[in-house]
Amino acid sequence: MAFQDFFHAALTEPFLRQALLVGLLAALAGGLIGPYVVVKRIGYLGGGIAHTVLAGMGIAYFLGGSPIVGAFICALVAAVIIGVISLYSPREEDTVINALWAVGMSVGVLFISQTPGYSTNLTSYLFGNLLLTPPGLASVLSAIVAGLVLVLLLVHRSLTAVIFDEEFASLRGVPARTLYILLLCLVAVSVVVLLQAIGLIMVIALLTLPAALAGHHVRSISAMMLIASLAGMLFIVVGMAISWVADLPSGATIVLVAGLGYFVSISVQHLLKPYRQG
């Protein structure tokens, strides 16, 4: 059986094990941050950060540095710019996101085009290629995801209060604006982790679809995090298995599986609605 071959290879081939681990860590990052993105309805903002990141990756690549470091710096800068604009000049938010989105991609494409190996690397950044993940990436991502977990343990209840009712949270002395910018920085971090698996164009799918799916069935952000992480991991494993067996691009296959999972979930939710209300 072809799928058995995949799982056998995952146990025996170090590169595939590493690819799976990177994918699972990406799913975990998306599952932890996605619920905030979905309930706060800032998916488009995550998309803006993701596309801007290409500038950082391209510049780092051109300078011979680490693309992931460039991605990090660029994602955090984009998050802070978008956060400050949306807080202090909300009318400009949409334009600024569009500008960062397009300019970030243009800068990235230009720098990558001036570096040897152009086409392969650009495609990897845009669409992801789990099977080409560099050695040691899983360790770096593990440390990043552990950092995400620690920060969330510290800020989760205040962050939830701000997302739920910013005015009330502010009256209680919660630093709402700082936490909003922190949320965007957390989105930026998860975007960088996710794009290692599925590429920056499709990051938004694993950031929002598992969380939205979880929101169909559970009624707390913590429970959404759990379900979204598990669903994301399932999409990664199934998507990778299909892409392995059918020799398809892994990023696109994973996103299609996630889209299908979301569609099934929303259908089940509608079918179960009368029973849940009863």
Added chain:
Amino acid sequence: MTDAIQLDNISFSYGSQRVLDDVSLSVRHREFMGLIGPNGGGKSTLLRLILGLLPPQEGRISVLDTTPRRAARRLGYVPQFARFARSFPISVEDVVLMGRLGQGNMWGFWKRSDRHAITDILDLLEITHLRSRHIEALSGGQMQRVLIARALVANPEILLLDEPTASVDRHGETSLFELFSTLKKNMTVMVISHDLGFISDYVDRVACLNQSLVMHPTAAVTADTINQLYGEQVQMVHHHHAH
């Protein structure tokens, strides 16, 4: 001891539209004050100024002997409209717990003492059975009680309520106002209402506001008073009741 809330010559406009014009008002400690007036008369704006959510454009506000922003954590506030989506994934317990947020209680997990503290408040508001329910499953009246519980769980010194019984039936309204009457033993209560006849049975004073202010003490609320208030001229009346 100075008054709990002191407003001196407050004016406020949204653009060119004057909402409050030279309003002065004192609310004593442990007073139960009703605030009535027509829509657009400035009631909610006045409450938001007291909360420090809006800065006064003219005049001075003192709340608990300090600025509204500094006093904010010592106030309980129940807004007229829930400012959140009812589909938000959160239970009644977690909404009420948010009232426990504050200095020294912002990071990490809820403590057992926080969960214990809300138990008595849920009992007081008769919503203990709703504790683990999702907020989408609540009626308007139940939601209102949840928001009052969230305001009370912080042990406020002043409780400000913006039309807290707008989506409550008459029986529920009576029970809530009886509760507010009890609460005034420990705190100042200021409530916005449209129902002048109803609240005058409970409150110590009624402040009637229609942009500007006229001190108009009277022993009884009459049809003329109401006509004046909702008409062009009289903007504020104080009614003194024996309680």
